[in-house]
Amino acid sequence: MSEVRRTQVLVVGAGQAGLAAGYYLRRAGLDFAILDAAVTPGGAWQHYWDSLRLFSPVGYSSLPGRPMPHQAGLGAPPGRQAGGEWPDAAHVADYLAEYEKRYELPIHRPVRVLTVENTTDGGLLAHTDDGDWHAEALVSATGTWWRPFIPAVPGRELFAGRQLHTRDYRTAGDFSGRRVVVVGGGNSGAQIAADLTTCAAAVRWVTRRPARFLPDEIDGRTLFELATRRVQADGPRISDLGDIVAVPPVRAARDRALLHDHRMFDALTPTGPRFADGTVWPADAVIWCTGFRPTLAHLAPLGLRTGERGRIDTVGTCATADPRIHLLGYGDWTGPASATLIGVGRTARQAVAEIADRLR
Known part of the structure; x- marks a missing residue:
């Protein structure tokens, strides 16, 4: 049996939410590790359609500590204010890849977290496809990309196209x-x-x-x-x-x-x-184009009470049923604008502050 690796805080997911958490965990001086199921950096941004452009200029599309650079050859789209620039998804993926290198975040990939369960010492044990991890707190930042939602429409299975x-x-x-x-x-x-x-x-x-x-x-x-x-x-x-x-x-x-x-x-x-x-x-x-559901199956063994659409009840980012668990970047239910590049920094800072207070 492989040795169980140990850390104070385990972050699941290395998209924008996981990286923002990593930035503040490093500043807080906590021992942490980030596990990411993807083979390459960039989060969900590396999978979006070709023509997608951000809603915001680069100055309002940055993670904490590192402004997003301008994308070469892009100016403000017609009708937007001068000096603006709305980059495409590929540019964002490159920015996230550079961000994790800049801050030397301890990211392990590809590692898929299968389940998280309680341990007898009051900690958490994450079972992955690359061994087990023990942690005192966990930030779930898996997003929604891997759980597309399609409504149950009559005749869906009949359509020949x-x-x-x-x-x-x-x-x-x-x-x-x-x-x-x-x-x-x-x-x-x-x-x-x-x-x-x-x-x-x-x-x-x-x-x-x-x-x-x-x-x-x-x-x-x-x-x-x-x-x-x-x-x-x-x-x-x-x-x-x-x-x-x-x-x-x-x-x-x-x-x-x-x-x-x-x-x-x-x-x-x-x-x-x-x-x-x-x-x-x-x-x-x-x-x-009917949305997504949060990717939270790995937390099922903890028996956290779920709310609407598979959500876990939270106060801010903290699971109400388990203060060791924080959920980051899933949408407004984990903080206003927390599913955006600039908005996730605010909720990540608060989540890490709460984790640090609890561990210390």
Whole structure:
């Protein structure tokens, strides 16, 4: 049997949330290790579609301690303020790779954490595909990318065309001349539908409720400022203003009357979706931009009480049923804007402060 490795704090996941945790753990002087299931650095950003651009300029897309550098050859998209720059996903992945090297974070990869259980000495034992780790506290920063969600729609198994999820989409050129249904009223659905209008023969974008675009002047910087005001209990919820950031490609498709939302269909038939009026829209493919669920199966043996959509109940980032466990970067339920590059730093700092206080 291999020897159990020991550390004070174990971080599961080396995407943006795990790296932010590592930055503050190092500053706190704690002994820690980061386990990452991916073969290469960059988190989920290395898997996004080609045309994706950030909602925010680089100055509002940085992790703590290291500003994101400008991406060569990119300027501010039309309609945005001068001096802005909205980099693509590949640039973000490169930035994350450089970040972990800069701070010499102790990342072990590829290592997949299978389960976490209690030990008789009050610690935690993480079983991985590369041996076991003992820790006194654990930060789960696995994100949602590996748990795509597709709703149970009648007839889904009957559709003869291609079906894929947001995480499988790469480029509009793969659907050149095809008729494509895009399902989902969030940012991914709007961006992918807009991208497809450049190549597909026809695009039908379907949503459960009418699409709600945020005002054109709002970008990720404004969203972060609104999230900050929410932390201070002073300001509207972002969801009160809208769901979709009008990034330049989305705005361009909308303004050219190429981006229309239709209400959700009742069922899929072998040839395409059937709508409430009984009509069937012939389609070659359906892209489900229907979100993700948190990747938390590794924590199941701890018996933590889960809330809505598989979430674990927390106070801030700390699991209410187990103060040794912190959840970082999963969305607003683990801190306002905590699933964003700039927002995760704030919640990582607080999580590490709480861990340090408890261990000391």
